[in-house]
Amino acid sequence: MNKTFEQTIDDIYAWVDEQVHGASPRCEISGRCCHFRKYGHRLYISRVEAERLLQVPLPQPAERLALTLDAIREQCPYQVQGRCSARNQRPLGCRIFFCDPTFEQQASEITEAAVQQLKQAHEKFHVPWEYQELGQFLVNLVSETLPRNFPSRVDSNSSQ
DSSP states (O other): OOOOHHHHHHHHHHHHHHHHHHHOOOOOOOOGGGOHHHHTOOOEEEHHHHHHHTTSOOSSGGGGGSOBHHHHHHSOTTEETTEETTGGGOOHHHHHOOSOGGGHHHHHHHHHHHHHHHHHHHHHTTOOOOEEEHHHHHHHHHHHHSOTTSOOOOBSSOOO
16 A cells, blocks of 8 residues: 555654654643743744644634744744643644753654654655745735735734
């Protein structure tokens, strides 16, 4: 049986989840990691991960029209009361990142292997590879889905 691109991505996600589960990193379920600017990091994802993430409606649909790059760099729009509202579709970085310092080396190794698998899947299925910041993808993809004459407040030119 030939796997589809989607099945291959599902398999990569399952492999990552298995690796992380086996390492048993500590999670305080604090949601701090979703406050990107405060936590001092940015989340980079592939286009396929962004498209899968956008299959999950944003918690407040009106937010789809007010997404700004700056707002997403501040906090993930899928975080609701400290929890991820897109847990099943969350990208690799969210699946692998934990605030547990004893997991840092393993997280790095899992990330390298998973991104390599993701790139290989893109090559195998002739899907162009795109990798950039979460906010940039969300702003661009939401803009692409709006009707051309719709007065969108999506802003990809906000401050860095």
